Amino acid sequence: MRILCLHGYGMNPDAMKHQLSTLRKLCDPSWEFHFLAGRIQCSPAPGVQGIPGPYLCYSTDFDPVSMRAAQALVHEELETQGPFDGVFGFSTGASILAAYLLEQSATHPGKPLPVRFAVFCSAVPIISTDLAYYQAIYGSLSDEEEQIIRAGQYDQLVKLPEPIRTAAKTVAHVTDILKPMLRKSRLHYLDRPPLEIPCPLHPDLYKARLNIPTLHTRGKKEPPALKESSLVMESFCIPSLRRTFEHSAGHGIPTSRGEIEDMLAAMEEMAGSDRRAARL
Structure with a gap:
């Protein structure tokens, strides 16, 4: 199992490896997590100052030009380092992955997406490049x-x-x-x-959908506008294929072992059902 991971704003691969350290210890040893670094230096996100820099992002302005460049970076990684079974994005990383996959679905209808499942954690709005x-x-x-x-x-x-x-x-x-x-x-x-101006995608106006299993996680303590962003992202996914997991923290990935185990179980179920479908 190979999973492409995108970090959040003001982080880097080492910071995301730290975020996922317990999950990676608990998951099947055959799972391989591949971390894509943003190309733009920026200020550190709160709480990551203990992780050595540089601190990175995929866009600072979220305008269509820089967001197209971020999607191109994802596309290049999928093409040159793939194949990947799934993707895992946190915060802006989640929204960039969703935007890329939705654009692939819109521009290549009927063609399978380049990955077979996606995990979106604490997603921010999906910014259009269309x-x-x-x-x-x-x-x-x-x-x-x-x-x-x-x-x-x-x-x-x-x-x-x-x-x-x-x-x-x-x-x-x-x-x-x-x-x-x-x-x-x-x-x-x-x-x-x-x-x-950054232009968030809305499911009532943009018809593409992600026809793959998806897992959406968000924190109970996240601000309402960020919870709403996660709910909007869910609307771009097929109800019968999506799962939602809410943890006790804020804008982040679960930190308690019990919640990480629950999240991992959801990932295993999603990936397992996907493998069964692939054999049919």
Whole structure:
């Protein structure tokens, strides 16, 4: 079993290896975890300062150009280091993997995805790189609407029409929550030309789905906007193939042995059912 892993913002492969250390000790020894490093240096995420740097991410601005580069990095790793049975992403790593797999599903309908299962932990919003989707959300803003977004004030964002309102509010809420990690305010992401603003995918507007087994984990103590991001990601997955696991911590991977064992059991069940399907 080979699993491609993507770390979160301000981390690196060593930090994610530390996150997964207990799970890796408990899992089948034949499981191989392959860690993909981000290419952009950034400030460290809270709690990882004890792990030697550099601290890395896959994008700092979450605009379509940098997010396409992040997806290209995933694609190259799958092509050159694969095959992989599954993927495992944490936080921004989870959203990048989901965006890549959804784009593969959208552009190659009917073709099997390059992996057979996915684990998404504490996912943040899935940011689109699809220009047509960007145009549908932000492409026809009036001057007044553009100014409201650029100002980034919640009492004005709620006055925007849908689906612009949900997209802009999601960016504002999540970047506010993640400001201690990103070290940038919501205006860094909103005060831009419309087609450079991060554009979260929404399942009502983007029809691609992940037709593979998926496991979604989130912490009970995560802020509501991040819990909502996880729920939105679940909506892109087939209900009969997805599993959800909620642990007692916050934005992170389970730390208690009992919860790690429960999470691992869900992973084993998912991977096992997938192997049985592959033999049919």
